[in-house]
Amino acid sequence: MQNIIILLLVIISQAHTYSQNLTKEKIKTIIYSIPELIESNYVDKEKGKQIAIDFKHEMNSGKYYSIRNSDTLVNVLSKDLKRISKDGHMYINHLKASDTKTAGTKDWEAQEKALEIKLNYGFTEIQILENNTGYIKIVEFMQPKRSMQTAVAAMKMVENTENLIIDIRDNGGGYPGVLEYIINHYFDGPPTLLSTTYFSDPKMTAYTKYTSDLVYGKLRIGKPLYILINGNTGSASEYFAYTLQAFGKAIIIGEKSAGSAHNNEYFSLSDNFRISISTAMPVNEITKTNWERKGVIPDVNVKSESAKKKAIEIILNKK
Structure with missing residues (x-):
């Protein structure tokens, strides 16, 4: 010892x-x-x-x-x-x-994997509230190859609820993949163009993002969705809220988000430092713009700490 x-x-x-x-x-x-x-x-x-x-x-x-x-x-x-x-x-x-778990290991992926396990691949809380309302807290959209099974399980757990609250307050963003999977639950029919991403490198072709029929469970077409945001909601989580708001699929509740629309990449510096630089810009198909420096503007503006309570209040009043 x-x-x-x-x-x-x-x-x-x-x-x-x-x-x-x-x-x-x-x-x-x-x-x-x-x-x-x-x-x-x-x-x-x-x-x-x-x-x-x-x-x-x-x-x-x-x-x-x-x-x-x-x-x-x-x-x-x-x-x-x-x-x-x-x-x-x-x-x-x-x-x-x-x-990292092993002192001396200079491995960004090892750090990322350790955090994924610690945070249950981003899904830290799932509840069935009264009035048949589902609640999912997502603290980060994590690497989809490793986190998708957890995302599927979370959406399956709430698939029979009438209303769904997704809480991305203090979610700074992360990877694409899981967020698109959740978005797919609110679209049917042919693929819908969501956004086009333009790159700093002129040799790179603009990237289009569509919905797909990748859903392991029931669709939620027409079912009320409430997304909770605040000033620390950023990047990929803003894409999630902004897209569903623009297409009329969700009511956004809380405070204006961070306003970080650009896509970033990491570039190595010496001594195991690295810099994040914005290298691409998504443009929403409905608004023809994005939320860079403007943030996602809530439909219902309330203090961050009151956002969940407000969503429940709205659901109760509708009933």
């Missing part, structure tokens, strides 16, 4: 030491390629050039070179990039040894 405690202390000490050992030269190496990566890959080329120029000014000020802690560097860089770009998908993150 004593040996285990000593080993744990050594691991914690090593992780702490690593997070404190940034030098000026190491920071230069980490941030050196950021402007070029932004300019080459940002979805709006003119805006990307300006973001790169503005970030170079921040770099040249020398403000980053006194930082010694990796978490602090991540926070400061991310704050500056979001302020400069006004884009919620512009940020930095860093994989530490302590983020």
